[in-house]
Amino acid sequence: MKVLKIVGLVISILIAVAVVGVSLVIGSQVADALIYQNEGKDTKEASVYQLESWGFSVESFEDRYRVTKNSVISADGVVVPFAIIGDETLSNQDTVILIHGLGGDFVSVYPQAEMYLKNNYNVIAIDQRASGESLDDKVSFGYYEKQDIKAVVDYVKSQSLEGQIVVHGFSMGAATAGLYAGTDHANLNIDGVIMDSSFESLETVFKSVWNDMNTGLPYSYAVWCGDIALKSKHGFGFDDADACRALQSCQIPVLIIQSEQDEIATVAMGQNLYDSIQSDKKEIWLVDTKHIEGYIDFPIEYTEKVFDFLSKN
Numbered sequence: 001m002k003v004l005k006i007v008g009l010v011i012s013i014l015i016a017v018a019v020v021g022v023s024l025v026i027g028s029q030v031a032d033a034l035i036y037q038n039e040g041k042d043t044k045e046a047s048v049y050q051l052e053s054w055g056f057s058v059e060s061f062e063d064r065y066r067v068t069k070n071s072v073i074s075a076d077g078v079v080v081p082f083a084i085i086g087d088e089t090l091s092n093q094d095t096v097i098l099i100h101g102l103g104g105d106f107v108s109v110y111p112q113a114e115m116y117l118k119n120n121y122n123v124i125a126i127d128q129r130a131s132g133e134s135l136d137d138k139v140s141f142g143y144y145e146k147q148d149i150k151a152v153v154d155y156v157k158s159q160s161l162e163g164q165i166v167v168h169g170f171s172m173g174a175a176t177a178g179l180y181a182g183t184d185h186a187n188l189n190i191d192g193v194i195m196d197s198s199f200e201s202l203e204t205v206f207k208s209v210w211n212d213m214n215t216g217l218p219y220s221y222a223v224w225c226g227d228i229a230l231k232s233k234h235g236f237g238f239d240d241a242d243a244c245r246a247l248q249s250c251q252i253p254v255l256i257i258q259s260e261q262d263e264i265a266t267v268a269m270g271q272n273l274y275d276s277i278q279s280d281k282k283e284i285w286l287v288d289t290k291h292i293e294g295y296i297d298f299p300i301e302y303t304e305k306v307f308d309f310l311s312k313n
Contacts, residue, residue: 026217030226031233034206037102037139038130047100047108047132054111054296061110065117069133072151080148081133082106082126085113094163094310095122095156097149101171101197101292102139105132109170112295115303122161126152128173138234141202141241142176149180153189164191166310170292171265174198175243178273181254182246192313193250194306195243196257197292199265200272202241208264244276253281253313255306262291283309 048058068084083106084090096116098109106125113123128145129136138144149167156165167190169177174195180186181193199205206226207219227237239245247254254277258270267286274284285305287294295302 026222026225028229028233030206030222031229034202034226034230035138035140035234036130039137041103043103043105043131044107047104047106050104050108051110054293056111056296058107058110061114065114070155072148072155074144074151075147076144078129078136078144078148079134080126080151082124082152085110085123085125086117087122090122090156090159090161092162093120093122094166095124095161096166096168097152097156098123098125099145099149099167099169099173099176100125100128100131101169101173102128103131107132109173111299112168112170115295115299115306119303119307121166122156122163124152124156128176139172140234140236141172141205142179142243143202143236143241145176146180146183149176150183150185153185157189164310165189166192166194168194168196168306169198170196171198174265175201175241178243178250178254179241179246181252182243182249187249187251190252192253192255192310194255194257194309195273196294197259197262197265198243198256198270198273200242200244200269201238203238204269206238244272247273247276248278250277251279251281253309254279254283255309256282256284257294257302257305258284258286259289259291259294260286261289264291281313 051058065086066088068088071079071081074080100106100108106127109125113125116123127134130139167177175198177193177195178198231237256270256274258267260267287298289297
C-alpha cells in the first residue's frame with residue numbers, strides 16, 4: 001500500500017512537471033510569435049507595394065515633397081527614426097505625428113501626409129519598432145511604442161512651435177496612439193488623437209489569430225501561458241497593451257474612425273474604444289470601406305471629417 005502511494009505521488013509530480021513544461025513552451029511560442037512579428041519581413045517594400053495597389057506613386061510624392069530623416073531616443077534607449085515631410089524645418093503652425101500600422105513603415109502614410117500638408121500642417125511620420133529603419137526587433141503593440149510617441153512629441157515641443165499637436169495612427173499605429181492618449185504626458189502636451197482602424201487590444205488580435213489556427217487548446221489557456229511569458233521575457237502583459245483600458249484615462253479630444261468592411265478591426269471594436277473614453281471630447285465615424293482605406297476611397301469626406309473635428313477642439 002505504501003509503495004502504491006509513492007508511485008501515485010511520483011506520477012502526480014511527473015504530470016505536474018509535464019504540464020508546467022508544456023505551458024512554458026506554449027507561452028514562449030505565443031510571446032515570441034507576437035513580439036517578433038516583423039522578423040524577416042521587408043517592411044519598406046511592403047509599404048510601397050500597398051501604396052501601389054492603391055494607385056499611389058511613392059516616387060511622384062517624393063518629387064513633390066521633401067522627406068528629411070531624423071531620430072530621437074526613447075525612454076528605454078531605443079532609437080526612434082522619423083521623417084519630417086515637407087519643409088525641412090518645422091514652422092509655427094499645427095503639427096501632426098503619423099503612426100503607421102503593422103508590417104509597413106512611415107512611407108505607408110504618405111497619402112494622409114499629403115492631406116495634412118495641403119492643410120498647412122507640419123508632418124512627422126515615424127517608423128515604429130521593428131519597422132523601416134528601426135534597429136529594434138520587437139513589436140509590443142503600442143506598449144513600448146507609446147514611449148516613442150512621447151519622445152517625438154517632446155522633440156516637437158522643443159522646437160517652441162505655437163500650433164497644436166495632433167497624433168494620428170492607423171491600425172496598430174492607432175492602438176499605439178490610443179495607449180499614448182491614456183498617459184499624463186499626452187493629456188498635458190497634445191491637442192487631439194485620431195485613431196483609424198484601431199483594434200481594442202493585443203488580446204483581441206491574438207484571439208482572432210488563435211481561433212483560426214484550430215489547435216484544439218482553449219484560448220484562455222493560451223492567453224494565460226502567453227501572458228506569463230510576455231511578462232517574464234518582455235516586461236508587459238496582455239492587459240498592458242489594451243487601448244480600451246488606456247482610453248479610460250484620456251482627457252483630450254479623440255476621433256475614432258472605423259471601417260464598416262473591416263475584418264481586422266471591426267466596428268464593434270471601434271464602438272468599444274469610443275465607449276471607453278470617459279471624456280465627452282470624443283467622436284466616432286463609420287466609413288463604408290476596408291481596413292485603413294477610408295482616406296483612399298473617400299478622400300474628400302475623410303478630409304472634411306478630420307479637419308471639422310480638429311477645428312472644434
